[in-house]
Amino acid sequence: MTRGQVPLGSICEVTAGPSGSLLESLQDGPDGVPVISPPDLTDHHTVDTRRLRRVPWSEAKRLSRFALREGDLLVVRQGALGRLALIEEEHATWFYSSSCLRLRPRREFVLPAYLVSYLSYPPVQRALLGQSLPGTVPSLNSTMLKELPVTVPPLDRQRSVVEALADVDARIRIQRLMADRLEALRPAIFGELIQGTRHR
The missing domain is CATH 3.90.220.20 (DNA methylase specificity domains)
Incomplete structure (x- = not known):
């Protein structure tokens, strides 16, 4: 220890x-x-x-x-x-x-x-x-x-650690949500691309 x-x-x-x-x-x-x-x-x-x-x-x-x-x-x-x-x-x-x-x-x-x-x-x-x-x-x-x-560590340092990690977790959730939305859009984008209806 x-x-x-x-x-x-x-x-x-x-x-x-x-x-x-x-x-x-x-x-x-x-x-x-x-x-x-x-x-x-x-x-x-x-x-x-x-x-x-x-x-x-x-x-x-x-x-x-x-x-x-x-x-x-x-x-x-x-x-x-x-x-x-x-x-x-x-x-x-x-x-x-x-x-x-x-x-x-x-x-x-x-x-x-x-x-x-x-x-x-x-x-x-x-x-x-x-x-x-x-x-x-x-x-x-x-x-x-x-x-x-x-x-x-002292309680105030513990609180700071908890708050910082909560901020990181919130950012992770946002990034995952964005990734999930893009994943859901991918088939539709592919369909538009092969049909020539989507323009870059």
Whole structure:
């Protein structure tokens, strides 16, 4: 651990998901409390809510210690290691599966949005993967994650980092939208060109 770094466990509460036996009643359909699983975490660190499974309302009380709050992070601990998502207000009170670890940042030390960016930084991702337990399905546990070194600048610097990255993300979205529009126009332009109706 280098100067200026602290263990993740000193700035976050790290909690493993409920055991499989507690989620035996998972079901498809619109009724019940949603349970977020690794396939629901997107490449953009958000939650895809289209295919969520749920536990019946009657089971919610015994799972209450696994309820999510706005600002929590979910990290995949089995299989697709390195995937993570920031929990938004709309996901509060939902649960998460046994294949995830919940990070609850201590906000007096670290901003959730900064921590998402830090944990998705390629060198940190490589460090996470390097810590994984060998086996048919690579995995992490809460002890490993708690020991991960994290660079934690002052909160004002963290805010500056988050704002700068948000600006970059906005520019990326604009460029992707422009590329998608050009891609959609390409067949029409080709058709006009071969018919001789389009002039340079």
